Amino acid sequence: MLTSWTLTDLLMLAGGAFLAGLVDAVVGGGGLISVPTLFAVFPNASPPLLFGTNKLAGIWGTASAALRYARGIRLRWTILLPATVAAFVFSFCGAYAVTYMPADVLRKLLPFVLAGVAIYTLRKKDFGTVHAPVRGGAGVTLMAIGVGGAIGFYDGFFGPGTGSFLVFVFVRWFGQDFVNASASAKIVNVATNLAALWLFGMGGHVAWQVGLGMAVMNVLGSQVGSRLALTYGVGFVRRMFLGVLAVLIVKTGYDAFLRG
Template structure:
């Protein structure tokens, strides 16, 4: 019971943070690893719980008018296909080769967001999106879906940053649309985890309940407080992902 209570508390915090700026897996995955479940069961159980949270967060963002469905109807299919492809390719290629590339990118995103005073602070998006921009967005959606299915860390940060840079959203709208794409890639991966029997529902169901609560609180904070509240959390979580990825590499040298 003590283990379940601890997992629920960490799940609540993870979902709260993730619904605001991404990176919740940095909290929930290590917590689940303390149960001594096999790694594939940890990842599957985390995907089960986090998918319920991302659905809750997506729904709340959508109800608040922070989601552009006219745009997402083009992006979601590419994200779904990309995620399924990433999970499939993972069987043949080790994910470790991506780490060095991701390390550089996620650090640059974190530092850039801290240094840029204007990044994501205003919504400069247009109702009519140019064809070139839409094509770039679809390629971006496929690549991030593939990355989430193949490797995963930092997906939320990359999605938010992409929506800001490509479509000129502010942090609040970027978070809402990013959460919808993140939910799509989560569903795709979750189906495969479930088929393979890699979900521990004894831990997954109670953690999912508390993640739903955390997602509701986090999303409300993001909507009410706006870009000024989201931006510093986004930067911190981006740098936290960098630290999480580089720590094993440094440890292996000593």
């Protein structure tokens, strides 16, 4: 367990959790900050314990951001509800499947998928700037279930960039602008995080004291991030989305091809 730390460690954990909550509330990708922070502070801890602790810290910030968005934005529950339920079920399945199937192929493919998302967003200057959500119907419901299930499985099985993928999907296939897509992504991401946390918790891979302490700062960061998104609008979220994608491409490319 994670039982000993210094004042410097506490400051690193608090700062990392705050920044992770802020970034994650806007476009996802908070794990890019919080996971390396945990590994830096507790280099000898087991990875499952750190990942489980990160899920505990992050789910509170994600839920907090989702509630703030829900108060300021009219959410499309006809899309969100089926997507969220599917994401929860398939995230659990993905987390279970990773114990039997290697993720090496997906690890090497991910940087190229992220690069494709970035190029698409850059080429389409009006991408995510107009909010024209698709109407409900059986076809839209099935698409929401399919998207929620696929990204939920991905989050449970592998995970990096889940929030950013959700934002992209809600813009590209459901006609939302970046702010509304970020709000929708938070709702679905709560479900995927809850499923993963449940699995980690059953296995004893959660340091509850550390995770709950980080959760406080993560919630504060998420409140700041969601306020920034609602205040500065689509252009701000689009720029941060591209920035997070750039970092994800570098990070996942390094992990896939350069790390020993």
